[in-house]
Each structure stands twice: as structure tokens, then as C-alpha cells.
Amino acid sequence: MNVRILFVTFFCCWQFVVAQDNSDFIVVPFGSKVMLTATSEGAVSYQWYRNGAVLEGAVEEVYKADTEGDYSVISFNSDGCQSFFSQTVTIRFSERLLPPSGQKEQFFCAADSPLIADIEVTGNNIVWYDSPDEGQKLSADTLLEDGVTYYAAQTSGEEVESEERLGVTVRLDYCPDLGVNKSVDEMNPRIGQEVIFTLAVENTHWAPLQNVVISDKLPSGFDYRWHQADKGSYDISSGYWQIPHLDSWETAELNIRAEVLPQGEYRYAAWLETSEPEDTAEWNNLSTVEIEPSCLKIYNLFSPNGDGINDVFRIDCIEKYPDNTLEVFNRYGNTVFRQKGYDNTWQGESNVKNTISRNGQLPAGTYYYVLSLGNGTRSVTGWLFIMR
Template identity: 25%
Template structure:
């Protein structure tokens, strides 16, 4: 409050009010004015002001004689503060994952590329990307990964910590894994940060990596024409150890070989259907087992 030249100034917030008091003690009536204009029905000793302006009052004695106009009271109304917009609490983070290998075999090593991005103008902070390594994979930590990458062996969770991400300035992480066995590998990543994220749909991403098994033919024709004369299993040479067993329809073992070299020609056996059991140790040191049937044909086609 200030007092300049007899006038008093008060500042109130928008929507608030202040009670003004006439100083005359023995008046019979009062009339309040705002900016020199009479305020209708403002005839009491006290007046509640809610609007900005210069207020004054005139007191009347019992005979109806008016007093001099009082010193003015200036009311200033301070507008409400605009709604607080906290853009620094709303950040749209996004994450993607992609495999570098489109054709993987058991024991192969390949990489996943994780990309963390910020789709909003406000910098995202304390960003964390999580990736639970699938059971069919072995995580291969890279040297000099620093403190930003943490891996919990018990939960198989890889955590990538990023202090901040600016708008359209994505961060990339390449991780290396080794696959253990054939099948479909589903990888899922999640991202979160300190700020509220208005779009959760892009906070998770996934990719499917197919690990291809050996493809074993079910027909071979050892008829001496130089075509398909031995039981060949493409890709078998990539396995360090193998065991092949051939069984006839009566359950008798008719051929057995350790470290098979794709050279069995069915010698001594008649045409017909046989069954195979192949055990092969892949690059990850895991034994894969394949079972099925094959048809031996000697008739030239």
C-alpha cells in the first residue's frame, strides 16, 4: 500500500474484494463515488469494492448537510496469472528396435539397433529404455559400453540410460546377441522419461527375428546319375559336431555316423521309406535335434 498526496492505493487480485470504511464517526448517511460518479445504493459507512478505480465518500449529518469529499482510495485490480503451461512436463518420447540380420541360423551372432527419439520441442530428461533379452538369445556385452548400459542377468533386462534427448535428435544403441536355437525371436523395447508422455503408443516397439533351422530333404535318389546321389543336408557344415542315425520301418538302425559329411548313399538298402534322427551342435554349443522321414529311390526318373 502506498500513500501519495492524501490518496491511498490498494492492489487486489482479480475476483477479490476490499472493504472501504468512511472515517466520519457521527454521520447519519453516506454516499460513495467511483471515479467521481455516484454509486447507486452505496449509502452505508462501509463499501465493498471489487473493481478498479478511485473511490471517495461524502458523509451527511442529521440535517442532511454533506461533508467535503474524502481523500480518494485507489483500487488496482491485478489480473489473474495466466494458466501455468508446463511444457517441460510434457515430452513425447518414442522408441524403435530393428534387427540387422534377416537370415540367422542357430549359433549366429547379430545385432539389434535401438533408437530413442523425442517428438516434442521440450528436452526429455532421465530417459530410460528397457529391453528384456528373449530366452533364445545370449547378450554379448560390448567393451567400453560405460555406465549407460546395465544388464541384470537374473531378470535378463538390459537398461539403457540417457540423461537427455532433444527434439529430433535421436540416440542410437547397437547391441550384439547370439541365438541359441531355431524359431521365432520376439524382441520388445520400452521407453520412459521424467516428464509426462502424452502419446504412449510410441513408447513401445517390437520386431520379429526368424532363426532358420536346417532344411532336410525327404527324398534322395542314389541311382548313379550324379544328381542327388547322397543324402545331403545343406548348411550342416556350419555345425561343429553331428550325429546321424538312419532307421528302417521296423525300428532297426541301418546307418549311423558321427560327424556326418553328407556322403551316405544308401548302400545295401532297398528302395523305400526310412527315418532319420540328426543331432547337431550349433555355434552356440547347443545340440539341435531333427527327426523325420526320407524316401530312398534308385529308379532313374
């Protein structure tokens, strides 16, 4: 819309109203707005009037008038003192209409089946056409087509149309899409073992996204240790990961380390809560990973003294991993015991040559083990103590 600026100057309470501009009658094309600006020495608030009636909410220094009428304003100073009325400014519309205003290229997603009614323009009684001159009128429920230009005219109450039309070219490839992917570094961890969950959020579209919020709350089967996000901020209490900005084709990543608890929920889900603009494809907004904790438990202390109590190096559930390999080292890094398919029968003897032992029995002390389960997972390492 065309905008005219009129300055009205007046003074509060103890002085007369004075106008700096003699433009007290303004004629503008239909659909225009006139910006009226009041200045008053010592004023802290204002009140605008049209045709002598209070304009509700019009209490600022500037008022944008879009309706015909006689406008005036008063001001108030900090003591509550009221000024005289300013001079009256009369606004009238000519018969010539301006075209609507708006962006000449607008973007939509074809999957939303957008209509002409979805095109955003500013004006009164908008009528759409398929050409800049004459042409065929189009209804509000006309489906938009990619690359087509639609033409909008503004009309008055008497059905007088603006001579010019606003052309808006439509693009239907604006389909913001975020992909959420959850993974874990160990699908069958032991109870008490720490695992790392990774959440990747990818903007798979050419348009940047703002204020992305992902729900990623750690379930009850895990005890939180730490987290690291390469973008935005993560709150462990609420489980919300907030990313202020994600560029086109950009991926953000959140890592959470947690200990596997003996009981609880082991299914871990993450999903998209919100984004600006909104995501248009829901199929990749949710990702779930579920671990199955292993009953594997390794006892670090045993006493092979023949009393029938705790005589062997015991590993619970080792029978579920028949392809396992156990290797034990002394503090110098030398192998002292090795067995494929360990079956809870080792009583602290060495089965490797050139090992310091007494009658094949290893001396009391601390040793270190590497247990390969033979199922493609990472080897389990730790220490054990032999008591004599």
C-alpha cells in the first residue's frame, strides 16, 4: 500500500496546538494507508480519534489510518495533564484502486494440496485471475500448480477493481522434512555396562529450519552419565533437545552415555516435537532402539583352595556364548591362561608354557582378562583376584 506521512505537532496543557504541516485534507488511492505521526513536547501517551470518536487501542505516537474520516489526537504528560485537540486531518479515498501487496514468489508443498486461498496477499475483496489483463476468474478452491503465476486484483464495495494486478508465481517444492535416527553402540550390553546412544537429526530439505525441538528422554532402564550435543542444548530432566537453527542438508548429533540397570524400560524412542516451518513428512519423525541386556556377569574374586566354595572363576550365562574365548594375563602382560569355549571350570591353574606357577597353580594376586563372546560384539575386559 502507498503510505503518506503527516506530521502533527501540538503542545501539552499550557500551550496552543500548532501544526507544522498544512496538509489537512488528503486524498489517496483506495486501499492505501496514511501514517499519522503526532509529536508533543513532554508527552508520555496519546489518544487518537476518528470523526470525534475514540479509536480503541490507538494510544501510540503513530497511527496507521486505512479508513476514511476526520482524524485528531490529544496527548498526556507525566502529570496526567491533557493537551488540546490537534488540528483535524481528513482522509478520503479516490476511485482508483491500488493492486494488492504481497510477495511475488511464494512457496508451498505439493503434498499439502495448496489452493489459491492459501496465497498470502494484503488487500480488500481480492479477486484472482489467470492473466495480468482480462482473463478468467479463478475460485478460491483452485488447486495451485507449480511454476504458474496467478494475478490478484483488489476490489471496492462497488465491485470496482484495481487497474493493475499483483502477479504471484507459485513454487510447490517447499516441503520441509526432518529425519530422526536413534542408534546405540551395543545392542546386548551387560548389566552395569555403559552404552552410548546417538541421536542424529537431519534437515533433508533446501530450506533452513528454526526452533527444532526433539523429545529424547532416557527410559528407566538406564542411569544417566553424560551427554554431548554438537548443536543446541539438551535438558536431561525434560528430555528435550532444542536446536535454534538447522541449515539446509545439515545434520545435528546428540550423544548420551548411560549405565544399563538390572531392571526397567530398555526401549528408547526419540521423535520430532516441533519445528519452524512445520515438518511435512511424518514417516521419519520417530526412531526407536531397544537393547536386550545380557545376563552375563563376571565375578572378580575366587579362591581355588579345594573347599568346594568359590573354587572356580565364574561367569554367569557364559553357556549362552559357546563360541567364547577367555584369555588371562599377569601384571606383566604375559598370557597365563587361554581357553576357547570357557565353561566355568578354571581353578587358577596355568595352561601356557613358561608361566611362573607352583605345580601349575598360579600364585595369589591380581590378573587381567579379555573375554571374547564370539558373537561379533566388543570383547569384555576387566580384572580378577586369585586368593590362596
